[in-house]
Amino acid sequence: MNSVAHMHVTLALEADLGIDHWPGEEYTYSAHYHHNGWGDERTYAGEFTAPSRTLDYRIYLPRLMEDFTERGGVMEYRDLSAGEIHALTDVHDLVVVSTGKGEIGAMFPKRTDKSPYDRPQRKLAVGFWHGVARRDPNGVEISIIPGVGELLAIPMWSFSGPVMALLFESVPGGPQEVLTDQRFEDDPEAYRKLTLDVLGRYHPTVMERVDVDGFRIQGEQDILQGGVTPVLREDYVRLPNGKFLLALGDVHLTVDPVQAQGANAAAYSARVVGDAVLEDEVFDERFMKKVASRRAERIEAANDWINTMIHNPPMPQIPALLTAMVGNQALADEFTENFNYPIRQIDLLGSEARVDAAIERAAARTTVPAN
Ligand SMILES: Cc1cc2nc3c(=O)[nH]c(=O)nc-3n(C[C@H](O)[C@H](O)[C@H](O)COP(=O)(O)OP(=O)(O)OC[C@H]3O[C@@H](n4cnc5c(N)ncnc54)[C@H](O)[C@@H]3O)c2cc1C
Numbered sequence: 001m002n003s004v005a006h007m008h009v010t011l012a013l014e015a016d017l018g019i020d021h022w023p024g025e026e027y028t029y030s031a032h033y034h035h036n037g038w039g040d041e042r043t044y045a046g047e048f049t050a051p052s053r054t055l056d057y058r059i060y061l062p063r064l065m066e067d068f069t070e071r072g073g074v075m076e077y078r079d080l081s082a083g084e085i086h087a088l089t090d091v092h093d094l095v096v097v098s099t100g101k102g103e104i105g106a107m108f109p110k111r112t113d114k115s116p117y118d119r120p121q122r123k124l125a126v127g128f129w130h131g132v133a134r135r136d137p138n139g140v141e142i143s144i145i146p147g148v149g150e151l152l153a154i155p156m157w158s159f160s161g162p163v164m165a166l167l168f169e170s171v172p173g174g175p176q177e178v179l180t181d182q183r184f185e186d187d188p189e190a191y192r193k194l195t196l197d198v199l200g201r202y203h204p205t206v207m208e209r210v211d212v213d214g215f216r217i218q219g220e221q222d223i224l225q226g227g228v229t230p231v232l233r234e235d236y237v238r239l240p241n242g243k244f245l246l247a248l249g250d251v252h253l254t255v256d257p258v259q260a261q262g263a264n265a266a267a268y269s270a271r272v273v274g275d276a277v278l279e280d281e282v283f284d285e286r287f288m289k290k291v292a293s294r295r296a297e298r299i300e301a302a303n304d305w306i307n308t309m310i311h312n313p314p315m316p317q318i319p320a321l322l323t324a325m326v327g328n329q330a331l332a333d334e335f336t337e338n339f340n341y342p343i344r345q346i347d348l349l350g351s352e353a354r355v356d357a358a359i360e361r362a363a364a365r366t367t368v369p370a371n
Pocket residue numbers: 001002003004005006078079080081098099100101104124126167224248249250251257259260261262263264265266
């Protein structure tokens with residue numbers, strides 16, 4: 001359950017593996033449309049150099065699982081305890097763990113130097129809705145209101161075709177959190193009206209594309225309410241039998257979904273592991289360290305970038321950056337394209353000095369020199 005965008009760097013990984021099954025434009029978007037809740041000029045857009053894809057994971061992942069089995073992989077469906085996962089190391093050369101919840105997540109110690117929060121910084125509510133028109137060119141709307149939170153309107157392709165994922169990222173204690181606290185299943189019609197009310201109050205650039213009469217959820221399985229506690233865990237653990245478990249995906253890095261990075265980071269990480277497997281035969285601590293060091297810079301950059309974006313109250317450089325992008329197309333495009341490149345993004349926005357430098361650099365690129 002999510003509303004995942006795969007950035008073009010991830011699509012390139014899929015093409016390289018021969019698992020890029022959805023070339024159609026109906027599954028992609030190419031821009032971010034911004035609306036800031038402060039300043040006189042509030043809207044602007046940034047463009048990607050290549051499209052991202054937003055296809056419902058309940059369609060996407062089963063197809064990738066077929067690819068896996070067609071190439072000789074074996075799928076088994078069962079619930080594993082931590083003890084059963086330990087036992088797998090007796091029969092497999094390498095055990096990679098990819099689920100981040102409960103006792104399994106707890107097997108990998110939290111990295112306190114990189115995990116600043118002990119609770120969610122946003123309350124989440126995401127639904128797949130009919131009745132919200134797409135932009136032309138197709139894009140994700142990012143509406144940010146101080147003290148309220150974010151709304152990401154993400155054009156998805158799902159079981160009924162085009163839908164709009166409305167991902168409300170609400171500041172705890174703020175006026176939008178009701179969309180997480182009021183349970184959809186208690187009264188779907190009241191929830192629909194509440195969503196329209198929040199859109200009308202805080203997110204005008206999305207509301208103007210809503211057809212109120214046609215506004216309805218795709219189905220009862222198409223809404224998710226909750227929150228994510230961001231965490232970066234150790235890359236691997238050594239077991240009493242001398243074998244290792246390697247962490248990959250959310251069990252390694254869990255980030256808030258506000259900048260669309262969790263699955264993209266997991267895909268990058270999987271490729272690092274795959275390449276390391278191809279060049280090695282021994283899955284000892286040397287192997288684990290090799291994987292850890294190769295993926296560290298990108299994974300830590302994604303972690304630091306998202307944790308900067310969701311800080312309460314906002315870090316001072318973030319409103320400065322978002323406001324500067326209004327009149328600076330090069331900067332807006334750079335911020336947008338950097339959704340593919342977390343290292344560049346944290347270089348851009350990691351501090352006030354970095355944002356100042358990025359604003360100047362981009363202004364120089366867009367300013368025509370006087371004669
Ligand atoms: C609302 C939302 C929007 C998002 N948007 C984006 C986005 O735009 N871009 C992006 O890159 N990422 C996004 N993400 C993050 C993305 O969904 C995750 O990072 C990604 O799905 C993690 O994949 P994973 O395989 O590590 O874990 P999961 O997808 O959580 O898979 C874990 C699997 O393990 C199984 N499992 C759990 N416990 C056990 C057990 N005990 N035994 C056996 N199996 C078990 C589960 O059933 C599941 O199949 C979003 C997340 C949310 C919630």
